[in-house]
Amino acid sequence: MPLEKYKQKRNFQKTPEPAGSPDAVRKSAAKTSDRFFCVQKHLASHLHYDFRLEHKGVLLSWAVPKGPSLDPKTKRLAMHVEDHPFEYGTFEGVIPEGYGAGIVMLWDQGTWTPQTHDVDAALKKGDLKFTLDGYKLKGSWVLVRTGGWGGGGGRSWLLIKHRDEWSGELDITEFAPLSVKSAGDFENILAADKPDIWQSHRPAKGGDAGKMLEAIIRKAVALKAGTTETKAPETKAKPSPAKKPAAPRKAAPSKKASSAKKRS
Numbered sequence: 001m002p003l004e005k006y007k008q009k010r011n012f013q014k015t016p017e018p019a020g021s022p023d024a025v026r027k028s029a030a031k032t033s034d035r036f037f038c039v040q041k042h043l044a045s046h047l048h049y050d051f052r053l054e055h056k057g058v059l060l061s062w063a064v065p066k067g068p069s070l071d072p073k074t075k076r077l078a079m080h081v082e083d084h085p086f087e088y089g090t091f092e093g094v095i096p097e098g099y100g101a102g103i104v105m106l107w108d109q110g111t112w113t114p115q116t117h118d119v120d121a122a123l124k125k126g127d128l129k130f131t132l133d134g135y136k137l138k139g140s141w142v143l144v145r146t147g148g149w150g151g152g153g154g155r156s157w158l159l160i161k162h163r164d165e166w167s168g169e170l171d172i173t174e175f176a177p178l179s180v181k182s183a184g185d186f187e188n189i190l191a192a193d194k195p196d197i198w199q200s201h202r203p204a205k206g207g208d209a210g211k212m213l214e215a216i217i218r219k220a221v222a223l224k225a226g227t228t229e230t231k232a233p234e235t236k237a238k239p240s241p242a243k244k245p246a247a248p249r250k251a252a253p254s255k256k257a258s259s260a261k262k263r264s
């Protein structure tokens with residue numbers, strides 16, 4: 001059964017993620033060209049990038065903790081995960097609870113072309129060469145299965161950029177951090193949904209992801225307050241003489257934001 005693992009992990013009454021219709025699988029499987037690819041930046045218990053290649057009606061998927069690198073010397077660990085439905089490829093939004101709870105941003109999308117006639121054989125061999133034509137990622141790449149190291153029982157692969165006109169030292173995740181769908185950042189995606197969704201139990205509580213999420217929730221609440229209320233609450237914090245002027249990128253904490261900071 002295609003997508004069995006994907007479906008097992010999710011409750012489609014509770015997640016906005018697509019359930020994967022058999023029709024879409026068939027339609028996509030019948031295509032012979034223009035294979036879709038995407039990278040979704042996913043802030044869940046950890047920040048990672050989900051790299052997906054359309055193949056036979058589904059999206060082959062790898063979770064890349066550090067995201068793709070344009071530098072051929074920088075090999076990025078890519079954990080092979082379950083196939084995703086084709087419709088998942090343009091998903092962007094908030095997963096309020098359950099598996100993968102967090103925020104998904106469509107970070108890049110485009111088409112891919114395998115540099116082999118037999119993708120299944122290449123996957124089996126653990127060496128898939130291909131070209132990408134996305135907004136951010138282009139040119140020649142390879143996914144290679146590691147010989148056991150990296151853990152994960154044969155699920156660890158490396159995503160490596162080949163040297164070509166699209167390779168270089170530019171840190172693409174830093175340089176181009178935003179969505180190719182909405183042009184926004186995580187806080188904009190959250191603000192468009194329900195920023196107060198995680199006031200009691202948020203998906204990532206500790207570590208870097210927890211801190212990042214906390215800041216994003218604060219920004220999203222401030223954004224939402226600014227767009228949905230005719231008068232944003234002007235309840236400024238008491239000016240304290242020692243306080244430095246607010247950094248330009250940080251919104252002043254509103255009443256709502258400070259209550260959102262408290263954990264139940």
Ligand code: MN
Pocket residue numbers: 042044048050063100
């Ligand atoms: Mn993910």
